[in-house]
Amino acid sequence: MTGATILHLITMAVLISAAASQAPPTKYINHTVGDSAGWFFNSTTNTTATNYSSWAGSQTFSLGDYLIFKTSSNQTVIQTYNLTTFRNCSIDDSSSNDTFVYNGGNTVFDQALTIIVPLTIQGPNYFFSDASDGIQCQHGLAFEINVNRGLGLPPSLNQPPPPTYREPPGPDSASPPVTIPAGEEGTGNSGFKKGASVQVIACVCLFALLAVIGGDRGGIF
Structure with missing residues (x-):
């Protein structure tokens, strides 16, 4: 076996060993x-x-x-x-x-x-x-x-972080009661007051009519 052949075999062995170590x-x-x-x-x-x-x-x-x-x-x-x-x-x-x-x-x-x-x-x-x-x-x-890197992270280690913890709302953070600003009226009250206004107007008209009739007759009674 010549020296060149031996050198070639040694080189091949080194390359194979290096490839195996990097696998x-x-x-x-x-x-x-x-x-x-x-x-x-x-x-x-x-x-x-x-x-x-x-x-x-x-x-x-x-x-x-x-x-x-x-x-x-x-x-x-x-x-x-x-x-x-x-x-x-x-x-x-x-x-x-x-x-x-x-x-x-x-x-x-x-x-x-x-x-x-x-x-x-x-x-x-x-x-x-x-x-x-x-x-x-x-x-x-x-x-x-x-x-x-190797095989990369397995699924058991490749998870997103948990969401940030937030304190649950306490009793002081309950929704405040709804208030109606001054000058505004609720729906129910508005209907009631409108009805009351119509009744007042009707009474005024009735008294005015009676006054006219009474004047023609010389008095209401």
């Missing part, structure tokens, strides 16, 4: 963060259970996949799309639109937890623990990933 996924994947090491931090030695950046670099992430954090209440899980928040290891200046806190503010320590995070935004996603005022993040309990 689109055929299913959604659940990624256990840190594999068997889980998501843990030793506060005595200030060390993480594993190298999470190396773990993330060995995975391929796509929309619709899930990250499974097997951890405890001694750690938190922060998901953010904000690089500045990630680098600061703090959510103090973050926005509710780009940063999400899982297990934040838990006061019961050493409680086993499993936190499941869906990947719903394509592009850079950042994860860290802000426990111990960011010390865990600063010592390696953090990683970043790039989420590919």
Whole structure:
């Protein structure tokens, strides 16, 4: 076998391997963060259970996949799309639109937890623990990933947001009573008053007629 043939075979093998690695996924994947090491931090030695950046670099992430954090209440899980928040290891200046806190503010320590995070935004996603005022993040309990489109979001994750909640109307918001401005009359009263006016006119005419007749006769009685 000549050197040119060997070189050709090596080139073909590299191309086939590259094509296979770039092939689109055929299913959604659940990624256990840190594999068997889980998501843990030793506060005595200030060390993480594993190298999470190396773990993330060995995975391929796509929309619709899930990250499974097997951890405890001694750690938190922060998901953010904000690089500045990630680098600061703090959510103090973050926005509710780009940063999400899982297990934040838990006061019961050493409680086993499993936190499941869906990947719903394509592009850079950042994860860290802000426990111990960011010390865990600063010592390696953090990683970043790039989420590919893959199969796209499944129907269960591709839903429109719920409508904005509105308070139901209270008793003070009941419709006010209908009032008739001064100078205007209701339909029923108008008919009654018109009828009364006709009766008055009729009485006046009757008395006038009697007065005329009485005058001709020298008096009414």
